[in-house]
Amino acid sequence: MLGKAIHLTFDALLISAFLAGVSRSTGLTPALHRVKNKEIRHWLQRYLEVGEYAFDFAVVFFGRSDSFERKR
Numbered sequence: 001m002l003g004k005a006i007h008l009t010f011d012a013l014l015i016s017a018f019l020a021g022v023s024r025s026t027g028l029t030p031a032l033h034r035v036k037n038k039e040i041r042h043w044l045q046r047y048l049e050v051g052e053y054a055f056d057f058a059v060v061f062f063g064r065s066d067s068f069e070r071k072r
Contacts, residue, residue: 016051
């Protein structure tokens with residue numbers, strides 16, 4: 001049971017980080033203003049903020065690694 005909860009949490013984090021990457025590279029973001037319930041909209045915003053944090057963490061982590069290089 002605990003393993004499944006950890007797996008689902010990790011999957012949710014990956015989806016949120018993916019959405020953060022899409023937002024950073026294209027400017028496309030979920031239209032949260034269409035969510036009528038304020039509490040659900042608030043939790044969705046928090047969920048997306050966690051993805052932004054995870055994305056930023058991954059960029060810093062990979063940027064410091066010798067296994068990755070920046071190409072422009």
